[in-house]
Amino acid sequence: MVIRTFGWSFGVTVAGLAVAAYFWGATGFGIVLILSILEISLSFDNAVVNATVLKKMNAFWQKMFLTVGILIAVFGMRLVFPLLIVSLTAGIGPVDVVDLAFHDDKMIDWITYAQHLDEAHPAIAAFGGMFLLMIFLDFMFDDEREHRWIGPLERFTGKLGNFDVLSTLIALITLVVVAQTLSPAHKEGTVMVAGVLGLIAYLGVGGLSDYFETHGTLAHMNEEEEEAEAAAAAEPAKAEGRGGPKPVQLAAGKAAFFMFLYLEVLDASFSFDGVVGAFAITQDLLMITLGLGIGAMYIRSLTVYLVRQGTLDDYVYLEHGAMYAIGALASILLLSIKWEIHEVITGVIGVGFIGVALISSIMRNKRIGHVPGQNGQAAADA
Numbered sequence: 240m241v242i243r244t245f246g247w248s249f250g251v252t253v254a255g256l257a258v259a260a261y262f263w264g265a266t267g268f269g270i271v272l273i274l275s276i277l278e279i280s281l282s283f284d285n286a287v288v289n290a291t292v293l294k295k296m297n298a299f300w301q302k303m304f305l306t307v308g309i310l311i312a313v314f315g316m317r318l319v320f321p322l323l324i325v326s327l328t329a330g331i332g333p334v335d336v337v338d339l340a341f342h343d344d345k346m347i348d349w350i351t352y353a354q355h356l357d358e359a360h361p362a363i364a365a366f367g368g369m370f371l372l373m374i375f376l377d378f379m380f381d382d383e384r385e386h387r388w389i390g391p392l393e394r395f396t397g398k399l400g401n402f403d404v405l406s407t408l409i410a411l412i413t414l415v416v417v418a419q420t421l422s423p424a425h426k427e428g429t430v431m432v433a434g435v436l437g438l439i440a441y442l443g444v445g446g447l448s449d450y451f452e453t454h455g456t457l458a459h460m461n462e463e464e465e466e467a468e469a470a471a472a473a474e475p476a477k478a479e480g481r482g483g484p485k486p487v488q489l490a491a492g493k494a495a496f497f498m499f500l501y502l503e504v505l506d507a508s509f510s511f512d513g514v515v516g517a518f519a520i521t522q523d524l525l526m527i528t529l530g531l532g533i534g535a536m537y538i539r540s541l542t543v544y545l546v547r548q549g550t551l552d553d554y555v556y557l558e559h560g561a562m563y564a565i566g567a568l569a570s571i572l573l574l575s576i577k578w579e580i581h582e583v584i585t586g587v588i589g590v591g592f593i594g595v596a597l598i599s600s601i602m603r604n605k606r607i608g609h610v611p612g613q614n615g616q617a618a619a620d621a
Contacts, residue, residue: 244544248536274530284589285509287561290545300495313532361576362433367508368572369437375566376406388559421577447497553611560596564589
């Protein structure tokens, strides 16, 4: 299982570090290794959140996430996306931006590529912050969850969720307050527009995915998927004896496609702090892309591993911990519009929530007598 799931990550790591050592020597090797560790530490909670979505998708789309998805994550979000942002916000042509990025010793209007990217930070932080805030709010206002981690708080917020538009209303109020109080001079409009685009991205992609899932797109399965589902239904005892979750109808077709898009936007929201933090280590965009790309491979492999092992079913509070980490990251992104917040703080908070949630899950399993890897009927939470 480990080799099958992490094989590509191991291979890319060896190849990436070899390339770094060949072109930049021991210094480049060390920098790329540090960048890889940085990406993993900052995005571990991302893997848990990804797994909550990926487990709803069929095997084909899980493979798409690991193949096409990783190309988008590495080259799209960690190379092309920063270049595009600098081009749009600084008014520099694409060719000049590429030249500036790969020859950062050159100057265009006396500002380096890293400084241009820093100038674009308020807009990116507003977009990512609002997207992540909506994820957190919709989770907190969901009154249909089977398990509750912080019972009194989540029961209260769940009741508030009966007001369907509450999460959007709170997000819009937050955006107005942030734009008026935290935006740099003359960038209030930029922050507002970017934040609204973040809301549109969440509502659009998430809404379309829910729509197609609700209206029967899940029925569009290929013959192999239908046979697998029939076999699982015919042998429930055998299916329950394995370590993964119980057989369920998995998303396919358009529903899975929009879930896939949702995961890519989510990755973009998580990845920006890693890209910005990387410039504190090196100005070389190729090193940054290589290092963060290696880290992104492990995050994706870890996501699939969590799904295939049924980890989220065995340790039921992991999703809660990841969602609270998302709420913290959303707050940090919005606050970073005005104040500089070190990436270490982001990483520690994310890992901290996941760690506490894991410990809580282990304690719950001992209390109810649940053995991880078995899908027996669990007792209700105390």
